[in-house]
Amino acid sequence: MDAGASRSISSHLRGALGACRNALAHLPRLTLDIALPTLCVSCREPVDGEGVCAACWAKLSFIERPYCPRLGIPFVYDPGPDMLSMEAIASPPAYQRARAAVRYDDVARTLVHALKYQDRTDLAPAMGRWMARAGGELLAGADMLVPVPLHWRRAWRRRYNQSGALARIIERQSGVRLRGEVLRRVRATEQQIGLSRAQRATNVQGAFQVSPDRQAEVQGRRIILIDDVLTSGATLDACARALLRARAAQVDVLVFARVVEVR
Numbered sequence: 001m002d003a004g005a006s007r008s009i010s011s012h013l014r015g016a017l018g019a020c021r022n023a024l025a026h027l028p029r030l031t032l033d034i035a036l037p038t039l040c041v042s043c044r045e046p047v048d049g050e051g052v053c054a055a056c057w058a059k060l061s062f063i064e065r066p067y068c069p070r071l072g073i074p075f076v077y078d079p080g081p082d083m084l085s086m087e088a089i090a091s092p093p094a095y096q097r098a099r100a101a102v103r104y105d106d107v108a109r110t111l112v113h114a115l116k117y118q119d120r121t122d123l124a125p126a127m128g129r130w131m132a133r134a135g136g137e138l139l140a141g142a143d144m145l146v147p148v149p150l151h152w153r154r155a156w157r158r159r160y161n162q163s164g165a166l167a168r169i170i171e172r173q174s175g176v177r178l179r180g181e182v183l184r185r186v187r188a189t190e191q192q193i194g195l196s197r198a199q200r201a202t203n204v205q206g207a208f209q210v211s212p213d214r215q216a217e218v219q220g221r222r223i224i225l226i227d228d229v230l231t232s233g234a235t236l237d238a239c240a241r242a243l244l245r246a247r248a249a250q251v252d253v254l255v256f257a258r259v260v261e262v263r
Helices: 004-036 054-059 088-090 106-117 121-134 152-158 162-174 197-204 214-220 235-244
Strands: 100-101 144-147 183-185 208-210 221-232 250-258
Touching: 054 106, 100 121, 106 121, 106 162, 106 221, 106 250, 121 162, 121 250, 144 162, 162 221, 183 235, 197 235, 208 214, 208 235, 221 235, 235 250
Parallel strands: 100 250, 144 221, 221 250
Antiparallel strands: 183 208
8 A cells, every 4th residue: 555545544534533523522412402402491392493482582572663862762652863761861871872682571581590690601692693683873883892890709600791791792793892801890799689779879889990901992982881681770880981981982882681661
């Protein structure tokens, strides 16, 4: 056998062995998928796809126009293109605009909690795509995406930042670069759940800071803050103030879900 034929056989053998190793590596996941079919994160029915069955997807309340051009709060009727919501007039936030993909209802709450607390990072692609669609006008003029950071202790317990997981999907969808190192949470805060609006604002006051070695990246930039839920807006407002102190040109907000008060 000549040297060329020997090299060809060796190459084929290495390829076959590599394919076998790859198949064996994926065998446990394949076996698990067969034994435990994917269930809808909301109703627990078997589902093909990314965690939400068609029935629960239909129950999601996607936010469409007409809505407040400043805060993205949906209007019951169309008051005209420049009409602001009462919330935007009475208490304008530090950030310029906010957009959300869906209302924070039962199905949205289940999705958010599964992503945040149950390691369901497989939900991030669908949620991030819906966010990119909802925030199209914001993304068109943005320079960077900045996820709301966790304090290092909380990040260590959770092992990942859900806002960062969503931001990575939006980066791929939009082409706007993600800069997760720009903003830091320099003070541990209490959970916002159960706090009043005033207590929420006090809880996060001074909790965020632009990293000193990243301030040049922020100056003059149009930034989109990424988070999972907008409730009172206190956390996002505190983040926006930190970015504006570092001389960002503008800060907008893009979230998966927002609380909409029923009137």
